[in-house]
Amino acid sequence: MPSANIAKNCKHDFLQIDNEIKEIAKNDKMVILPSSEAWKSLPWTKEYFNGKPKGGYFIWIKEQVDFPLSTCVNIASPNVKQDLQNLMVIEKGIKAKAGVICSSLKNNLSGTHKARGKLILKENASLEYNHVHRWGHNDNVSPDYEFILGKNSSLKYNYSNLFPPKNLDIKNKIICGEKSSVNLNISVNGIDSLIKIKEEVFLEGKDAQAVSRLKLVGRKRSDITAESSIIAKVKSKGHIDCQSLMVDDESKISSIPLLVCESKEAQITHEASIGKVSEEQLNYLRSRGLSEKEAIDLIVSGFLSV
């Protein structure tokens, strides 16, 4: 299992294994708490949580930090059910970077990872959020995230899932304020998985901008449905790019870009394609000594990493 040593080898600002919090860093410039404690000790957080949280983390970056934030939530035991509510707040003008890992440490744990998250970027804040998922074959995973972007803030959200669970249900809702910008890159490698992705970007503030790039791979009886929408309510710009790769005939990909325009001054566009692995690339790599499977794996990893 590729992620087996993630928890052991890395130092994290927040580390949870199964339903036990193992590490929480202390830092003068930010507050990190279990969400349940934030709910109790910081009443203002209640408006962002969806009821009293059972699990998850609260991270409040109050001052500029010069290192990337790191969180890790793992499943290590069989049949674990995680129900997380994560809240991250980035104060005005702060530029932050976060590495977020959620994974199973073995292939056969049949775990459930349910994560509801809210990220608040205040005025002029910026966040690069690198979200990596690695799951076992029998896991059920449903991240449901909402990003609220204040005036002039910017978000770069990279989500990568090269080792998918049995069931994956991703929901992302992004609300963009005035002159804010969001750049979403979502890469999912479907391997014998049922995957649903629903991504909605609301351009609510004047001159907001959004680019959403979705890369999907269908392999080994995967069934993937990806709905990606931009709703422009005011003068703003947005673009959706959905690219998919079908590796075999047993999989199915439904790629559904949707544009909703409520302002004549908004410019929103989309492009979508579903293709197959190039024979030319395959032949080339096989002539270099790679087996057909090794060549396909390499082509797929390249496709998802761009």
Next chain:
Amino acid sequence: MNLLKIKNLSVEIEGKKILDSLDLDIKQGEIHALLGPNASGKSTLAKVIMGLSEYKVKAGSILFLNKEVKGLVPERRSKMGIALVFQNPPAIEGIKLSKLLEKISINEVREKEKYSHLLERDVNVNLSGGEKKISELIQVLSLNPKLLILDEIDSGLDMNKREEVVEILKREAKEKKMAIIIITHQGEILKRFNPDKVSVMINGKIACQSNDYKKIIETIKKNDYAKCKHCKKL
């Protein structure tokens, strides 16, 4: 002993005959030039020796180290020691040359250090013609081949780079007794290689062969390929 022995090889693409009862022998360490006009079947022959899937072998045999390779997949042939430098290698986005080399390398290639800037570029993506050829060369030499087929290695190379590439190849051929098939429609690069043997391909057949490449080039310059059509040996 012949390293490669092709006997009576006929190949079709979509019902059209591209190679027609072709015979060709290559010895270990031999540098063999394959000349011919456009569409004579030179590149097809290279791909068929490598075992690329779009070609259907209708008849004949391809013996490599005395073993029939006709039904073998390209990776098997690669592991036996056949390598091909592609004329137009495909771009593979998201895969750095260093990552590809990690997966395929059997042999450490001296030129890797000199061209380290290419290692962090995606394979054949936005490379100049010369850079692509160097990238190809690093890849195939890392496979430690016994037979290297160069399909139009000189295209896209300026004179300095061409000399460098030839010197690298001659060095490898000498040190490792690697045979080389040089496919070209220009004679220029042959002056640098000084091949042991030249074959001229016309309409999917070897029309003539000689040990004197200069004489062949001279004849082609004078008569185009017209005279080659009528001779077996100059």
